[in-house]
Amino acid sequence: MTPAPTPPVHSALRGHIVTFRGNPFLMPPADALVEEPDGLVIITDGRITHVGPYSETVAHLPPGTDVADYRGCLISAGFIDTHVHYPQLPMIAAYGEQLLEWLERYTFPTERRFADGEYAATIARTFLHELLRCGTTTAAVYCTVHPQSVDAFFTESTRLGTLMVAGKVLMDRNAPDFLRDTAQRGYDESRALIDRWHGKNRQFYAVTPRFAPTSTPAQLELAGALLAQDETLFMQTHLAENRAEVAWVAELFPDSRSYLDVYDRAGLVRPRSVMGHGIYVDEQDLCRCHASGCALAHCPTSNLFLGSGAFRLFDVMDAKRPVRTGLGTDIGAGTSLSHLQSMNEAYKIAQMGGHRLHPVQAFWLATRGGAEALHLEGRIGTVAAGMDADLCILDPKATPLQALRTQMCDSTADLLFTLMMLGDDRSIRATYAGGTKVYDRANDATA
Numbered sequence: 380m381t382p383a384p385t386p387p388v389h390s391a392l393r394g395h396i397v398t399f400r401g402n403p404f405l406m407p408p409a410d411a412l413v414e415e416p417d418g419l420v421i422i423t424d425g426r427i428t429h430v431g432p433y434s435e436t437v438a439h440l441p442p443g444t445d446v447a448d449y450r451g452c453l454i455s456a457g458f459i460d461t462h463v464h465y466p467q468l469p470m471i472a473a474y475g476e477q478l479l480e481w482l483e484r485y486t487f488p489t490e491r492r493f494a495d496g497e498y499a500a501t502i503a504r505t506f507l508h509e510l511l512r513c514g515t516t517t518a519a520v521y522c523t524v525h526p527q528s529v530d531a532f533f534t535e536s537t538r539l540g541t542l543m544v545a546g547k548v549l550m551d552r553n554a555p556d557f558l559r560d561t562a563q564r565g566y567d568e569s570r571a572l573i574d575r576w577h578g579k580n581r582q583f584y585a586v587t588p589r590f591a592p593t594s595t596p597a598q599l600e601l602a603g604a605l606l607a608q609d610e611t612l613f614m615q616t617h618l619a620e621n622r623a624e625v626a627w628v629a630e631l632f633p634d635s636r637s638y639l640d641v642y643d644r645a646g647l648v649r650p651r652s653v654m655g656h657g658i659y660v661d662e663q664d665l666c667r668c669h670a671s672g673c674a675l676a677h678c679p680t681s682n683l684f685l686g687s688g689a690f691r692l693f694d695v696m697d698a699k700r701p702v703r704t705g706l707g708t709d710i711g712a713g714t715s716l717s718h719l720q721s722m723n724e725a726y727k728i729a730q731m732g733g734h735r736l737h738p739v740q741a742f743w744l745a746t747r748g749g750a751e752a753l754h755l756e757g758r759i760g761t762v763a764a765g766m767d768a769d770l771c772i773l774d775p776k777a778t779p780l781q782a783l784r785t786q787m788c789d790s791t792a793d794l795l796f797t798l799m800m801l802g803d804d805r806s807i808r809a810t811y812a813g814g815t816k817v818y819d820r821a822n823d824a825t826a
């Protein structure tokens with residue numbers, strides 16, 4: 380007996396839609412923004428089928444479909460976090476160190492606990508709930524060296540229906556014994572995880588060497604060998620975050636022209652590669668990123684917290700060789716999982732460098748820019764027909780102060796600016812993943 384076909388599942392959201400038709404670093408922000416002040420989004424089986432003015436689009440509403448009324452709120456694509464470590468959630472806000480000492484003192488002891496699969500499952504659940512509370516629907520996530528930390532993460536993401544990119548950290552030197560693999564074991568464990576998870580139920584695997592100092596050349600080469608087997612795989616690592624780290628890499632790899640070149644020689648600089656930070660890079664590196672399609676993750680709250688340095692966003696986005704760039708929270712060095720807070724700090728870093736980060740540029744980075752960084756712009760990052768229905772609902776009046784400031788807003792750009800300067804998790808009224816409401820502020824619970 381063949382089972383009866385499942386009837387399609389429809390839903391619809393009404394509110395002020397904000398999304399993008401182009402890159403606001405390469406065209407005037409006002410031209411890049413698409414908005415519909417009283418808009419309707421219709422969703423069938425997890426995918427957006429219609430977007431437009433309510434008055435016209437309502438004609439396409441399948442009979443009997445409930446419309447969630449978010450008038451007074453903005454409907455945006457869900458935020459995309461292009462660099463974050465879920466196991467570091469419990470050690471957020473650790474005092475006093477810069478990168479290399481911070482890893483030794485706080486990070487490695489915390490990551491040790493993920494040898495315990497049950498602990499990993501508990502933290503994965505908490506982490507994903509926090510992400511959804513912040514309106515983030517996709518992230519590129521570092522697990523730990525333990526394969527069970529990856530299983531725990533993808534299991535919970537599958538349950539929620541979120542689109543996630545994640546992988547087991549590779550470290551075969553310059554790390555404590557309890558967190559070290561070997562080049563071969565790292566390869567074998569990654570291969571098994573790829574077979575188990577990659578491309579299934581919205582989960583995607585990223586080959587994840589932590590950074591050049593903690594992998595031997597042999598391990599980096601095997602990471603490249605894994606990637607060569609499947610061009611749909613992702614790769615994530617850290618690049619040129621801190622001056623002492625850059626000097627160490629130059630010592631460890633004396634034959635490489637630059638830090639990026641270390642990864643390039645191993646075959647790791649390619650589309651779907653995301654390099655965290657990229658603060659101390661030169662023109663040749665940026666040209667190579669542009670040409671190869673690899674991306675940088677700008678992590679403002681982390682860079683400020685660890686005193687790492689100032690990302691040169693407007694140089695990176697230079698129209699003559701723009702580099703794919705998204706925003707990363709980099710928890711636990713970052714200080715908030717909210718991309719509204721990432722935008723806030725990105726604005727201040729740009730100001731210190733003499734640039735104005737326009738709110739349309741900031742929201743683009745947090746959504747469409749992140750999707751392009753991951754080469755997933757055909758599925759996520761904009762509110763348009765044919766895209767996965769990963770959405771967040773932003774409330775510009777979430778606090779009394781925001782309600783007061785919002786009265787002064789005379790444009791959508793200004794409304795977005797108040798959200799990014801004053802907003803945080805309280806600004807997220809609801810979050811949808813694959814068309815399903817997975818967070819609602821009113822009852823603060825995931826599905």
Ligand SMILES: [Zn+2]
Pocket residue numbers: 462463464617655709
């Ligand atoms: Zn990081």
